[in-house]
Amino acid sequence: MQQSKVPSANLLEDAHERQWLDNVHPSDWRNPVPAATYNLAVIGAGTAGLVAAHAAAALGAKVALIERSRLGGDCLNVGCVPSKAILRTSRLYAEMRNAEGYGAQVPAEIRVDFPAVMQRMRGIRARISLADSARRLSAAGVDVFFGEASFTGADVLTVDGAKLRFKKALIATGARPDTPSIPGLAEAGYLTNENVFDLTALPRRLLVIGGGPLGCELAQAFGRFGAQTIIAQNNPTFLPREERDAAQILSDAFARDGIDVRLNTTAVNVRVEDGQKLVDLVSAGYESTVAVDAILTGTGRIPIVTGLNLEAAGVDYDATTGIRVDDFLRTSNPRIYAAGDACLEHKFTHTADESARIVVQNALFLGRRRLSALTVPWCTYTDPEIAHVGLYVWEARERDIPVKTFTIPMHDVDRAIADGEEAGFVKIHVKERTDRILGATIVARHAGEMINEITLAMVAGIGLRTLARVIHAYPTQAEAIKKAADAYSRTRLTPAIRSLLRRWLAW
């Protein structure tokens, strides 16, 4: 087993680590005596499970929440929270090195204190874990059980020998890293998101396999900490889902950070010699070997569906795509629903959150909310960030929707110039000859913040005409969105309208 689930002894001496563990899995926890029947039994206390448990309990439902490891799931423990914490520090180091670009002095010595980076991360994680601690959940009326859940019938499951009956259940077991099957990788040892945040020393040389969001974020962060970083991606661009220009800008950013970018490259073999990992890479017929001290894989995630005895409950699933659900998130057993990474294509914390809210309404209150009605943004937190919502151009064209894109490069935005953060763009896609927003991609230092305005507009049915009337505080980087709306307004000035205006103004 390559991935350590238990923090190492020296980590346990850390106060933050102890506080975090006390919140997410208290060592002295005793499972409650089960109620006769639960309105909702939730398996998995990641984002989806916690949101559903809180929401259902707040509405008066009798809720059981079952977790086999730590409350908070990937997001809190080994995902969004710790990664964003270290990304922030890595950005600071990058800015220190680029201080001259801001008219400031580069510090005489820039020494990366990696243990301090990780300690800050642990402090942040411990603080955020307090919100969903076992004790707070219990105080909120949720029966929290630690242990392995297993269905024994259509309306019953067991946890550590205790039988829990339910009217409705939610499977929110999440996903785990999908490790590439490269000969020698397991023997050589590797990192995933599940153990990379346990590192106490910075690897001197790091190979990141996979150019998806996690791989890109951590490659940049470790590169900025000073690790000689290579990123190998088995595709012509990073973030294959995203626009080519976004991937291009990211490639350029990686080059500036000194990361060795290997696109169209596959890792085919790993071996250990003299304490270092030698990885054979193949790119369009060319073979090369790199020597590194650590390998991080970020090649995707697969749903956790085993060990639940889903057959006993009559719940259909697929080992790759997860629990099968309909548009109302109901499984093949009408009593049982699923939410989050265990069943969704878009494995994000915010989709897990929203899908859990849908389940609470649909399962407990006769709701008819549909998954397909959601407008889901997402963001990769590299520097610059890459955020998207709605349709891509190719998706719109595939559906025969004529599409036009209003593009504002960030170098046209005053605040971005002042901030020295000009890499990127706002692209808003509209249905041709209308102002209806189909989707948008934003590449900018704060794209994740900016995309929310577009998401709001899409959900509220606001078009570019209205956005052009929305005053944006000046100077802000979000003004790029207003500029795109203004560009749309200018296209409405057809030659005929211009001619009319000229005549009108001829007084």
Added chain:
Amino acid sequence: MIDTSHADDDVLLDRLQRAAFGYFVEAVNPANGLVADTSRENSPASIAVIGFALAVYPVAVERGWMARAAAVERILLTLRFFRDSDQSGSPEATGTRGFYYHFLDIHTGARVWRSELSLIDTALLIAGALTAGMYFNAQTADEIELRELVDALYRRMDWHWAQDGGTTISHGWKPECGFLHYDWEGYSEAILLYVLALGSPTFPIEGDGYHTWTATYQWENLYGHDFLYAGPLFVHQFSHAWIDFRGIQDRFMREKRCDYFDNSRRAVLVQREYARRNPLGFAGYGENSWGLTACDGPSHAVPELSNERRPLFGYAARGVPYGPDDGTLAGWAPLASLPFAPELALGAVRNMARLYPEMLSEGRYASSFNPTLAGTGGRAWVSAGHFGLDQGIVTMMIENYRSQLIWRLMRDCPYIVAGLRRAGFRGGWL
């Protein structure tokens, strides 16, 4: 030294065009007709550059720079080489299934640099051959053989194989790993590729690959201009060197009420706007100094630039507005947009040549120059030697501007006409 400041337009263009054509006289291997990729020492031949050579021999004949018989002899030599070349697809062959490796040993014609069997570069080669075939239309034994060779080379190209079981055309193939696993995405020079692939009477592509590819287009409003987006300028020039896109439209352009010719004019306007804004603050950029495209460029690999702190991209497809941009401009790029925006292109040509005459040697454009990396005496960094692609596109585009010779020839090419129609083009001269 060409006087670019006082000569009138016709004289200036004639000098620049003749100098560009001169590359093909100097860089050819007279034994087999193969043409070097660049004028640098030990350069291999490039099949794309040979395509440009085949397309510009008619220009040279028309302008009196080359005797018709000499041009025919040179072209026959070239075409016979490809007819007789090793088509086994082995790692040292010249090609397979009618396609050729990108770079060839200029003496033996064997593959070099482990280069890929290149679909787009073979398309440029065969487009040049078709141009020659259309021009040399006399009923002499040599010219009849020339046309037969062109036809045979085109007909043996197995475009269907190049789809690799899918709908779109692959970028390339290598004996070591098979088809390269990435496809054309977004607007690019691949229109010519698709037109040739659709026009084939023997092995045309099947399915709706052209539509699948054009579905990845992005129609953008950028800097106030609506246009079919592609960053590097050459994308807006290469297919257009052969195909007269004025007034003809495919489904996409009908929807946008535009055509690819007009779109290339808009691309010039976008380049000017980017250079005027000059977001990265490079020296020498301005609305009359632009040309971000695929070209050579400075690199940290050379000792004198190894300590340069700025990113340098070497040979790269530079583009606007997202780069890559390291301050490198291609002086020839505005000239290659001459037919689309003559007044703007000439304005840039004159201005850039006045400010940076060092980018022209023997009256011929270097691949690129970079004023930000000025050396001693304030002279811009200049790419060494000359690149065949640049000289080819310059010769062709000046000719299309002056006489429309290439366009006229290709408008009558039945394969091009069939390919355009199958791609959904209608209207105008079609």
